[in-house]
Amino acid sequence: MSWLTAEEALRALKTKPQTLYANVSRGRIRAKPDPADPRRSLYQAADVQRLAERHAGRRKAETVAAETIRWGDPVLSSAISTIIRGRLFYRGQDAADFAAAATLEQTAALLWNGAAAASSDSAGKYAPPSLQAAFLALAGRVTADLPSLGRSQAALRRDAHDVLSTVADALAPGPSDQPLHVRLAASWQRPQAADCLRCALVLLADHELNASTFAARVTASAGAALSASVLSGLSTLTGPLHGAAWQGVDALIEATAGVGAEQAIRRTLAQGNSLSAFGHPLYPDGDVRALTLLSHFPLPAKFTELRDAGEAMVGEKVNIDFALAAMASAFDLPREAPIIVFSLARTTGWLAHAMEQIESGQLIRPRARYAGPAPETIASR
Incomplete structure (x- = not known):
């Protein structure tokens, strides 16, 4: 570069x-x-x-x-979130400041321009958080839910509540009268992690037109149900260049434990691989979400070693993927905790964007620039 x-x-x-x-x-x-x-x-x-x-x-x-479509100017207008001078804003409010005390439920209310509360009909013994369960629950809704086209914002907002509840039952199972971060911490038997999880959920709720949000908006633009939009977003989020980037951080930490951070970084770069723990194109001075989240817990030793070596060698600060992996390690959360937190949080953003896209009444349908074999000449008739 x-x-x-x-x-x-x-x-x-x-x-x-x-x-x-x-x-x-x-x-x-x-x-x-x-x-x-x-x-x-x-x-x-x-x-x-x-x-x-x-x-x-x-x-x-x-x-x-x-x-x-490749980190260029915005392709769609949106009033939901933006990044300006290295700060993330939700409808004009600084997300890092908002995350100091807000819950994910309050963030949904802000992003949706209306009161939000995640309720649940589940009761009794709760299964552990499961991404597979979220996929199955959403897929089961898609063919049964009403299409979104032609319905009022009030009706769509009711659907959004219900879809968020479906995802919450799979990713943060627990009593409906408890906040989602408390439910999630309890489901992992880590009550001491509740406030840190709350902060992470708020910081990850939305991030402008990222890949999964764009996928959700494309689905919504066709008039599909809100559950289909969230399913599209969730599928996209699982990619290693998006929500699953924390796995690359874990791999670096494992290598650091074996050969030290500097050698682990050298090997990764020598193999032509990127370092998913460092840098973000929209935050040249450091990912504000990572800086905010990392202030909520002591950084484990191996993560400190990796951060210090990486920032010196690469010239980029650690990002939110690093912070999520570090949080999971600091509180001894399950290995898949980063993608669970990311998915639950971003569901609120996908729903906000889906409703905004539906309100615009526009179908997202870009044209392709054909680069294949020359078409055969069509014989005149």
Whole structure:
């Protein structure tokens, strides 16, 4: 990955420093501290070149459209969340500040623009949290639930309550009169982790147009049931480049235990693999969600070793995937705890985006830029 100094970036862009900094804050240009001088920043060359070409008017419309799907400008308008100058906001409220005391239920109320409460009809003995159970429960609803198209926001919000309850019964089983973070901590028999889980759930509730949220919006745009949108989001979240990135962190920790953090990082980079524990394109100065969550518990020794070595060698700070894996280790939670927490939290965001997409009345249907064999000539008739 090639990096430019501020002077080089400004020459390529033919713009003022204020414009360069604005593009960084909006996530259009990735930046990192200059290892030679921490007071200065370096800027990702490919991002600078992309913007320079756009400003020069040399790109075709289909190229612009294609790049919007790959960390480009937002492809959809949304009033739900955004990242500005390294801070995450939920409907204008700073998410890190909101996470100081809010619950996931209160976050759902904020994201949905209406009162939210996760209720449950389950009773008696509760099964452990299970991602498989969430998939099965959602799949069982999809063909029975009403399509979302043509229904009022009040009706959709009632459906959203019900879908969240279905997911909560699978991922945080427990009495309906208890907050979801308390239910989740109790289900793992770790009551001391409840407040940390609460914070993590709030911080992970939404994150603009990430891959799983986009999948959920595409499903909703076709008029499918809200349960189908959540099922689409959940399926996408399980990918190793998204919600399952914590597994890469676990692998680094295992290697650190064997050969030390520096050698583990060197081996990973030498094999051509990325380090899922470090960096995020939208947070050039560090993932605010990770910084907030890590302040809630003592960092285990191996994670401290990995963080210190990685940040020095890579030049990027740890991200939310690192923080989730560290939280699971600190409280001795089950190995799959990060994806359970992520899935439960992000369900609220998927539902918010699905309802917003339905209200827009627009079908998401991009065109493909054909790159296959030349079509055969159609004989004239």
